[in-house]
Amino acid sequence: MSSTFKATLDFAKSLDQKDTLKHLRNQFHIPKDNNGKDWIYMCGNSLGLQPKTTKQYINQELNDWANLGVEGHFEAQNPWMPYHEFLTDAMAKIVGAKPIEVVVMNTLTTNLHLLMVSFYQPTKKKYKIVIESDAFPSDRYAVESQLNFHGFNSKDGVIEWKPREGEELLRMEDLETILDEQGDEIALLLIGGVNYYTGQYLDIKKIATLGHAKNCMVGIDLAHGVGNIKPDLHDSGVDFAAWCTYKYLNSGPGSLGGLFIHEKHAHNKDLKKFSGWWSHNKATRFNMRQELDIIPGAEGYQLSNPPILSMAAIKASLDMFNDVGMDALREKSEQLTGYFEFLINQIDTDRIKVITPTNPQERGCQLSVQVKNADKSLHKALTDNHIITDWREPDVIRCAPVPMYNTFQDVFNMVEKLKTLL
Ligand SMILES: *Cc1c(COP(=O)(O)O)cnc(C)c1O
Numbered sequence: 001m002s003s004t005f006k007a008t009l010d011f012a013k014s015l016d017q018k019d020t021l022k023h024l025r026n027q028f029h030i031p032k033d034n035n036g037k038d039w040i041y042m043c044g045n046s047l048g049l050q051p052k053t054t055k056q057y058i059n060q061e062l063n064d065w066a067n068l069g070v071e072g073h074f075e076a077q078n079p080w081m082p083y084h085e086f087l088t089d090a091m092a093k094i095v096g097a098k099p100i101e102v103v104v105m106n107t108l109t110t111n112l113h114l115l116m117v118s119f120y121q122p123t124k125k126k127y128k129i130v131i132e133s134d135a136f137p138s139d140r141y142a143v144e145s146q147l148n149f150h151g152f153n154s155k156d157g158v159i160e161w162k163p164r165e166g167e168e169l170l171r172m173e174d175l176e177t178i179l180d181e182q183g184d185e186i187a188l189l190l191i192g193g194v195n196y197y198t199g200q201y202l203d204i205k206k207i208a209t210l211g212h213a214k215n216c217m218v219g220i221d222l223a224h225g226v227g228n229i230k231p232d233l234h235d236s237g238v239d240f241a242a243w244c245t246y247k248y249l250n251s252g253p254g255s256l257g258g259l260f261i262h263e264k265h266a267h268n269k270d271l272k273k274f275s276g277w278w279s280h281n282k283a284t285r286f287n288m289r290q291e292l293d294i295i296p297g298a299e300g301y302q303l304s305n306p307p308i309l310s311m312a313a314i315k316a317s318l319d320m321f322n323d324v325g326m327d328a329l330r331e332k333s334e335q336l337t338g339y340f341e342f343l344i345n346q347i348d349t350d351r352i353k354v355i356t357p358t359n360p361q362e363r364g365c366q367l368s369v370q371v372k373n374a375d376k377s378l379h380k381a382l383t384d385n386h387i388i389t390d391w392r393e394p395d396v397i398r399c400a401p402v403p404m405y406n407t408f409q410d411v412f413n414m415v416e417k418l419k420t421l422l
Contacts, residue, residue: 005338005339005342005343007342007343007346007412009409009412009413012339012407012408012409012411012412013408013409015335015339015408016407016408016409019332019407019408020328020332021324021328021329021332021403021404022407024320024324024404024405025404025405025406025407027051027052027053027320028049028050028051028052028250028404028405029049029050029051029052030049030405031049031386031388033386037386039386039387039388040386040387040388040410040413040414041388041405041406041410042387042388042389042390042399042400042401042402042406042410042414043388043389043390043400044247044248044250044365044400044402044404044405044406045196045224045228045247045248045365045366045390045398045400045402046247046390046400047246047247047253048227048246048247048248048249048250048251048317048402049250049402049405050250050252051250051316051317051320053316053319053320054252054312054313054316054317056316057312057313057315057316058309058312058313058316060077060078060312061076061078061080061308061309061312062309064076064077064078078312078315080305080308081282082282083306083308083311084103084104084105084299084302084306084311086311086315087104087311087314087315087318088102088103088104090318090319090321090322091104091258091318093322093326094226094227094249094318094321094326095222095226095231095233095241095243095258095260096230096231096232096233096234096235096236097233097234097260098234098263100263100266100296100297100298100299101233101234101260101261101262101263101266101297101298102258102259102260102298103258103259103297103298103299103301103302104245104256104257104258104306104311104314105256105257105258105259105301105302105303105306106256106257106303107244107254107256107257108138108221108223108242108243108244108257109138109139109142110257111242111257111258111259111301112139112142112190112219112221112242113142113146114259114273114274114301114303115219115240115242115259115261115301116142116143116146116188116190116219117272117273117274118240118261118265118271118272118273119188119217119219119239119240120146120150120187120188120217121187121217121272122147122150122152122187123187125184125185126184126185126186126187126215127147127150127152127157127185127187128156128157128158128159128182128185128186128187128188129143129146129147129157129158129159129186129187129188129189129190130159130160130161130175130178130179130186130188130189130190130191130216131143131158131159131160131161131190131191132160132161132162132170132191132192132195133160133161133162133163134195134197134198135190135191135192135221136192136196136221136223139190139192139221140158143158143190144157144158159178159182159186161174161175161178161191162174168198168355168370169198169200169355169357170195170200170202172202172203172206172207172210175189175207175210176210179210179211179213179214179216183213183214183215183216184214186211186214186216187216187217188216188217188218188219189207189211189216189217189218189219190219190220190221191207191218191219191220191221192220192221192223192224193220193221193222193224193225193229193231193241194222194224194225194228194229194363194364194366195224196223196224197368197392197396197398198355198356198357198368199224199355199356199357199363199364199366199367199368199398200356200357200362200363201225201229201357201361201362201363201364202362204220204231204232204233204236204238205232205235205236205237207220207238208236208237208238208239209237212237217239217240218237218238218239219238219239219240219241219242220233220236220238220240220241221241221242221243222241222242222243222260223243223244223247224247224248224364224366225243225364226243226244226245226247226248226249226258227247227248227249227250227321227326227329228247228248228333228364228365228366229330229364230326230327230330233260233262234262234263237262238260238262239261239262239265240259240260240261240262240265241259241260242257242258242259242260243257243258243259244257244258245257245258245314245317248402249314249317249318249321250317250320250404251310251313251314251316251317252310252313254310255310255313255314256306256307256310256311256314259298259301260298261297261298261301263297266296266297266298267296267297269294273294273300273301274303275292275294275300275303276302276303276304277303277304277305278302278303278304278305278306279292279294279295279299279300279301279302279303280292280293280294280295281293281294281295282295320404324404329403329404330403332403333364333365333401333402333403334360336365336401336403336406336408336411337360337363337364337365337366337367337401338360339408339411339412340367340399340401340411340414340415341354341358341367343411343412343415344367344369344415344418346415347415347418347419347422349422350372351371351372351373351374351422352369352370352371352372352422353369353370353372354367354368354369354370355368355369355370355396356368364400365400365401365402365403366398366399366400367398367399367400368392368396368397368398368399369396369397369398369399370395370396371395371396371397371422372395373395374395374397375395376391376393378397378421379391379397381421382397382414382417382418382421385417387413387414387417389414399414
C-alpha cells in the first residue's frame with residue numbers, strides 16, 4: 001500500500017476525496033481555534049469527540065424524566081428499566097461476542113475488580129498474576145490490591161511480561177517462557193489487548209490458549225481495543241474482558257464501561273460473585289422479598305440501576321458504530337494509519353522512531369512516536385498549534401488518527417508541523 005502513497009497535500013486531499021466514510025466527520029463536534037479552524041485532534045485514544053446526536057439522545061431522557069418522573073422507568077420512549085439492553089447487541093457486535101456475554105455497567109477499573117471476584121480465585125500455591133510491564137497504572141493498582149486483599153504480597157505476586165532489553169514490544173515466546181517456568185503458581189493473566197503505550201495489538205486468542213494450558217484464567221483489558229480493532233472475544237476463548245467507552249467509543253468523559261464474560265461461564269452457579277438487586281431475575285426483581293435469583297451471563301454482574309444519562313450518550317455512539325460497522329472502520333483505519341506511518345518515515349531525521357508494530361494486524365489506529373532528546377515542550381508546541389496528541393514520559397507522543405472523524409489531511413498537516421518543530 002505504502003508504495004503508492006505520496007507525501008503531498010494534494011495526495012492527502014485525494015485520499016480524503018475517495019474516502020467512503022468521509023461524511024462521518026461532519027457528524028461530530030470538532031474543536032476549533034479562535035479563527036474557526038478545526039483542531040487536529042489525535043487524542044481519540046484518550047477521549048473521543050462528541051457525536052452531534054449525543055445531545056439529542058440525552059435530551060430525550062431529560063424530557064422523559066421531566067414529563068414522566070418515575071413512570072419513565074416503563075413509559076419513557078426508551079424505558080429506563082431495560083435501557084442497558086438497548087446497548088447490548090451493538091456492543092456485542094463491536095467486540096465479537098454473543099449478547100449473553102456482554103453488559104454495559106460501571107466504569108472500567110470497578111468492573112475489573114468485580115470480574116476478579118469471580119476469576120481471581122488464588123490458592124496458597126497458585127496465586128500470581130501476569131500483567132504487561134507497562135500496563136496502564138490503574139490495572140496494575142487493581143491487581144496489586146487484589147493480591148493484598150487476598151493476603152498475598154503484591155511485590156512477589158505480580159509477574160511482569162516485559163519487552164526484551166533494547167526492545168519496546170512484547171514477544172509471545174516470552175509469555176510462553178513465563179508460563180512454562182511459573183505456570184503452576186499463576187492464577188490469572190490480565191493483559192491489555194492493545195497496549196496503551198506502544199499501541200501493540202496482541203494475539204488475544206494465543207494468550208488465552210497459552211494461559212488455559214496452564215489452568216490460568218485469562219482476562220483482557222480492551223480500553224484501547226474497543227471500537228479500534230476487532231477482537232473476536234467469543235472466538236478468542238478468553239474468560240473475561242472489560243473496557244471503557246469514552247475513548248474510541250466517543251461516549252463522553254467518565255461514561256460507563258462494558259464487560260464480557262465468556263458464554264462457557266454464563267450458567268456456572270459456583271462462580272463467586274458480588275451481587276445487588278440488578279443481578280436479580282428481571283421478572284421478579286420488584287417483588288423485593290425474594291431470595292437472589294441471578295441472571296445468567298454478563299447481566300448477572302450488574303449491581304445497581306444504572307445512570308441513564310450516560311447510557312443515552314453510549315447509545316448515540318453505538319447507533320453510529322452499528323450503522324457503519326467495524327469492517328469499514330477498520331479498513332479505513334489501516335489506510336489512515338498506514339499513510340501516517342509513511343509520512344513519519346519520510347521525515348529526514350534519526351531522532352524519530354515509531355515504536356508501534358509496523359504490521360497492521362498487530363496494531364490499531366494509534367502510532368507511538370518516540371522522539372530522541374525531546375521533552376514535554378515538543379508536546380506543548382504541538383498543543384499550542386492546536387494539534388492534540390498525548391505525551392508519555394520520557395519521550396513518546398501517542399497519536400491516534402481515528403477513522404470516524406480524522407482525515408488524511410489531518411495526518412499530513414500534523415506531520416508537516418512536527419517536521420518544522422524538530
Ligand atoms: C483508560 C484506561 C483505564 C481507565 O480506567 P477507568 O476506570 O475508566 O478510569 C484503565 N485501564 C486501561 C488499560 C486504560 O486504557
